[in-house]
Amino acid sequence: MSQYVDESTVGYYQSNTCKLSLFDIQDVNFFNNSVEFLPDKFSSIKCSGKVNGVDYFEDGIKIYIGTNLLIDFFIQSFFWLFYISYSKKKYKFKREYKTNYIFNNVYNNLLAFLR
Numbered sequence: 001m002s003q004y005v006d007e008s009t010v011g012y013y014q015s016n017t018c019k020l021s022l023f024d025i026q027d028v029n030f031f032n033n034s035v036e037f038l039p040d041k042f043s044s045i046k047c048s049g050k051v052n053g054v055d056y057f058e059d060g061i062k063i064y065i066g067t068n069l070l071i072d073f074f075i076q077s078f079f080w081l082f083y084i085s086y087s088k089k090k091y092k093f094k095r096e097y098k099t100n101y102i103f104n105n106v107y108n109n110l111l112a113f114l115r
Helices: 010-015 022-028 069-086 099-114
Strands: 035-040 051-057 060-066
Touching: 010 051
Parallel strands: 035 060
Antiparallel strands: 051 060
């Protein structure tokens, strides 16, 4: 269960890393202005999206949320594939040469080569 983040609860979050998700903490601390959420880009896959560390500084409390490069790559790939596949296609490409012209050109070059 997540708690309101202040100086007295930093130790609780430091001892319970990779157990609480970002949404659990943000639900309780939505209006807490002393909290800053930062990504921890080098965390493991099991800690992705979860609290990976909490530090207390004079200017506020910094909560590090685990992100993983591989998971971020897959999420971003699915987003772009979804976006590209559902976007409207404004331009239709026309063939510059019809297949009949291409076939005639290949056939004439083959005949010229065989003579």
